[in-house]
Amino acid sequence: MRTATSLVALATGTALLLGLAACSAEEKAVKSGSWTVLSYSIADTDLEPYMMDDVAEMGSVGSQENLNIVALVDRSADYTADDVLGQGDWVGGKLLAVTDGGADELEDMGDVNTGDPQVLADFITRGITEYPADNYALIISDHGASWPGVGGDESFDGDGLDLEEINQALTDGLAGTDVEKLDLLGFDACLMATYEVASKLAPHAERLLASQELEPGHGWDYTALQTIPDNGGATVDELGSALIAGFEAQAVDQETQAEITLSLVDLNAIPAVDDALAAFSGALVERAAGVAPVVGRSLASALGFGRNPDPEQDVFMTDLAILAGEIGVDALDVSDEADDLIRAINDSVLDKVDGQATKGATGLSIYFPPTEALYSSxxxxxxxxxxxxDFLVAYYGAGSAVPEESHTTFADGDAVIDFDADGVNVTASFDAEGAENISEAFIRYGTVDADGSVTFLGREPADFDDEGEVVGSYDLSQLTISDGEDTTGAYLDMTIDGDVVTFDVPMTYYAPDAEDGTDALLSLVIDGDDLISETYYTHNVEAGTYGALSADPDGIISPELLNVDADGTEQWLSTSDYGLYADLPNLEYDFPNLESGTELYLELQVVDFSGNVDTVAVTVEVP
Known part of the structure; x- marks a missing residue:
């Protein structure tokens, strides 16, 4: 196996001097508004099929007057054998100068670790040095994980680029050029539009283009690069807005628009966000004990991203400006600091798009696990x-300091059950002593198995009020999924925002002949009575990254249900021994009612800001 070799060192060889440019930087005139776009495609992953489509889109534009497109594309042996840009199929990395409908191979890099920051640094140096332009963009594509980074390369044990490695690669890569900053730094990856990413990488670019939410498989529409030659050049904001518009149009065309986000962030404005966040965090720390219940309720209601019914697969990213706004409304003693932070974020986000299920996303998210047990060191x-x-430490500390008698608990007495035409309603009261600490409430429902365990079918938000009453409703239906041959039940975790309802459905995907499965998530978005979006994602447990699921139709997709033993032990189990064929576009969804006489377990939960949970439950028969 060849090891990754420094691109800069290779570029000094006479054979490779024929590569990137026909003339030297000194001989090449740099036109105002011209661009060199560097695409770093970590496609040695299950996202390869989607990323090869992206590379083909670049080829449909090609390098033209005012535009150079240079791509480092690392491919796998496992996912697709498609010809790309006239290069046929290949395994490993290739350095390509993208032309009109094709590409010139500049280097066959062989087995290259795209999770090595030096490889990225050398690519940056070489691309900028040998393709001088007025503006430079670097776009990194692969699975994303928010602040943990992007990647990773499956040929090198899933090695990815964490945030510090990206920071170092940008530092080293730019140091080898006469360019102080990139004009545009883009992440065509899930979850990368975060405060942490923007703050850490702000010294290296003028603008950041990234998504707060999970991205659909098609990613960005790179035909939007045509805006540069069409207009004789472009400013960074013109290019950023063109990429946002192209992404939205492609999402509408492929019916994935319900959950999209993409934001263009002015990184020069991030120091003001740093200062405003520090002031807001400081005010919260000073008042941690008093403000913590407000923060807990605000966190529960704020728009979140990368959410998963299994907390071990949740990334706990929350929209920062929405969170600050919610806190500022109820905690007036920090409202000035909250308002300043919101203004700073709004000033930094120059353009953005959202969907029906992500409506109101403000452009930057931040890490906020609800409990210390879920926090990553x-x-x-x-x-x-x-x-x-510092604020998170203070918040968790305030939670642990709440005396037991102030934990949110249900009052003595059974839940009240009421069947009506819409299903069943469960009502219970909780003690007033802990009422102020409650953050959220849920209803969980499932069927009782012969061994006394419960197979949960789903969870939905329940309503609670200041008088100590919780009401949860369930329509007595179950989500089922069919491949045309078999039908199986599935668990759903419901989020409601007006008429828009999102169902997150945990699954496992098995590639053909594979013994081990891959964690997956189906996200269904319903507006009124209409299913407007269905998107499958995959989750890499070791890397913590998310990306669109690229499934072989001959593979198996197996929904999961949450099983709880009589002793309270919880585990996610496959809904069947056979699963469904993973022909994802042709799977069908239904919500049949449970059969009359089904023994049904209904459970109301209240959760306080410190993570304490109390439960009241009842077992009934479906009428």
């Missing part, structure tokens, strides 16, 4: 400004 090493980690 890796966050402590990020070294970003804003003092957010």
């Amino acid at each position: 890796d966050y402590d090493a990020l070294g970003v400004d804003g003092d957010w980690a």
Whole structure:
């Protein structure tokens, strides 16, 4: 196996001097508004089929007057054998100068680790040095994980680029050029529009283009690069807005628009966000004990991204400006700091798009696990400004300091059950002593198995009020999925925003002949009575990254249900021994009613800001 070799060193060889440019930087005139776009495609992953479509889109534009497109494309042996840009199929990395409908191979890199920051640094140096332009963009494509980074390369044990490695690659790559900053830094990846990413990488680029939410498989529409030659050049904001518009149009065309986000962030404005966040965090720390219940309720209601019914697969990213606004409304003693933070974020986000299920997303998210047990200590090493980690410590500390008698608990007495034409309603009361600490409430429902365990079919938000009453409703239906031959039940976790309802459905995908499965998530978005979006994502447990699921139709997709033993042990189990064929576009969804006489377990939960959970449950028969 060849090892990754420095691109800069290779570029000095006479054979490779024929590569990137026909003339030297000194001989090449740099036109105002011209661009060199560097595409770093970590396609040695299950996203390869989607990313090859992206590379083909670049080829439909090609390098033209005012535009150079240079791509480092690393491919796998496992996912697709498609010809790309006239290069046929290949395994490993290739450095390509993208032309009109094709590409010139500049280097066959062989087995290259695209999770090595030096490879990225050398690519940046070489692309900028040998393709001089007025503006430079770097776009990194693969699975994303928010602040943990992007990647990783499956030929090198899933090695990815964490945030510090990206920071180092940008530092080293730009140091080898006469360019101080990139004009545009883009992440065509899930979850990368975060405060942490923007703050850490702000010194290296003028603008950041990234998504707060999980991205659909098609990613960006790179035909939007045509805006540069069409207009004789482009400013960074013109290019960023063109890419946002192209992404939205492609999402509408492919019916994935319900959950999209993409934001263009002015990184020069991030120091003001740092300062405003530090002031907001400091105010929260000073008042942690008093404001923590408000923060808990605000977190529960704020728009979140990368959410998953299984907390081990949730990334706990929350829209920062929405969170600050919610806190500022109810905690007036920090409202000035909240308003300042919101203004700073709004000033930094120059353009954005959202969908029906992500409506109101403001452009930057931030890490906020609801409890200390879910917090990753890796966050402590990020070294970003804003003092957010200090606030999280204070918040968790305030939760642990709440005396037991102030925990949110249900009052003595059974839940009240009421069947009506819409299903069943469960009502219960909780003690007033802990009422102020409650953050959220849920109803969970499932069927009782012969061994006394419960197979949960779903969870939905329940309503609670200041008088101590919780009401949860369930329509007595179950989500089922069919491949035309078999039908199986599925668990759903419901989020409601007006008429828009999102169902998150945990699954496992098995490639043909594979013994081990891959964690997956189906997201269904319903507006009124209309299913407006169905998107499948995959989750890499080791890397913590998300991306669109690329499934072989001959593979198996198996929905999961949450099983709880009589002793309270919870585990996710496959709904059947056979699963469904993973022909994802042709799977059908239904919500049949449970059969009359089914023994049904209904459970109301209240959760306080410190993570304490109390439950009241009842078992009934479906009428």
